[in-house]
Amino acid sequence: MRKVLTIGEILVEIVATTRGDGFLDVQPLVGPYPSGAPAIFVDQVGKLGMPAAIVSRVGDDDFGQLNIARLREDSVDVSGIEIAPGESTGSAFIRYREDGSRSFVYNIRYSACGNLQPSAASDALIDNCDHLHVMGTALTAPGLRDMVLEAGRRIKARGGTISFDPNLRAEILGTPGLADDVAHVLAMTDLFMPSGDEVFLFGKARDEAAAVAELLERGVKTVVIKRGSEGASVFEKGVRYDAPALAVTEVDPTGAGDSFGGAFLSFWLAGADPAVALRYANAAGARAVTKLGPMEGTSTRAELDALLSEQGVEA
Template structure:
């Protein structure tokens, strides 16, 4: 029986309700929403009924408890979340600009989740789980990078697998040590889930076909290129499969890629054909964008099945 682990940031997200540029004057906001890319991912995995856990840290404040309560309610094993008495829970303020891009103010590195260590319950979970999902956003602090690399070693030594979503934002790519950490993770990756141009992060190639070939030659078993509402393409040594996205009314795209990845990894680990994994992953991403809040659009299997029926699939 597989159990999926992730390690990284748990945050609250505060969303500006009006579009505009940044946070240099008071604006109308809504929050706190439970958030953090690995937290959104693992919440969606738990909602699908898959055994799963997260290793992270939060403060002993309303923001921390909001997150732990949500993850527990959605069937995520929260025993690896340390509640740090004098710590603060991470946060992200998000404002959409007129052009659809996003302005952020982050508090991650100096929050409780900046000091994750693979000790205690966290170490036990690394022994217990059979698959690790790594988010590029989680490579923000040396202790977290060390914990992720140690968990990869433990899980791989037992024959387990690793999936990797670079999930990069420009603010993050230039953080100290980030590029080295990304390279260490890709070298151990079985299932690679880049969005668009992230496909070229670790290759010399300039077109999709060559980039995929290069990646698969390094030992990666499968590559899934996410293209948002357009859909996604799956590649392995023998197959290339494209699955179109679904047309839905977009309310808030944040978290959609994390939900897509959660569904794909869950189906893939459970032996589904790539066609089926892609179909459910696209459905999961589509449902995610229809709700405001990063984790609010996560789906159960029943909700995905109903959605697919409604889309006449």
């Protein structure tokens, strides 16, 4: 079986239990929950039984331990997670406003994962994995960017594959050098999983079909567009399938895209039909939003099958 590698941040997330604007008042909070986009993604891959590993860095503290314990429990190879003595694990405080938008307080850049460097353990994982999943956010931190690009080149040179979730907003693309890095990753990408308008970030096309056609023309094998509560679509040359969103009660949308991506990749790597991979990923995204905490809604195969059959969708 193929083994999946991802590289990037591990955090805890602490969530305000009331809606409102930010953290200027004393207020009830709940957490810590395991988090970090690459960590949520790889947890979902591990839960579906696909060999998977993450290269990351945490502090020598409870926040780091709870993340490592969760990933290990869900069968993720944690040998590439360095525990940095005297440093602190990253954290994110999040509060939903009445309109569903979010305010954040982040402690990431100056936390343990903000200072990730190549190590013997990360080197061994790059040599042992056949697939790299790139989170676009990793390209915004200089050391991390170098590691990700180098891992991509090495894995691809050995005949491996690459998936890419840009996780970027158009504004950040103005960062010097970032557009080039993103284009570089895209040129190596086999499976591209943008959400919404991110499909337009890379070419000149202004309508979705043309943007997708351009990506497939450039050598991307599969494009998956995530559409939040509108579901998702998958495209390959001459192929398009759409999955309407499953009817669930949204409690916490954070992490849906990462759970969706982890599930889609697991089926894609196993050689599933794109329509089947899409239905399972759509179910993984739907389950993710029903649970408070970004990694709490990752799913086993049995849980995805149960949701699909409950909603009368043939897997």
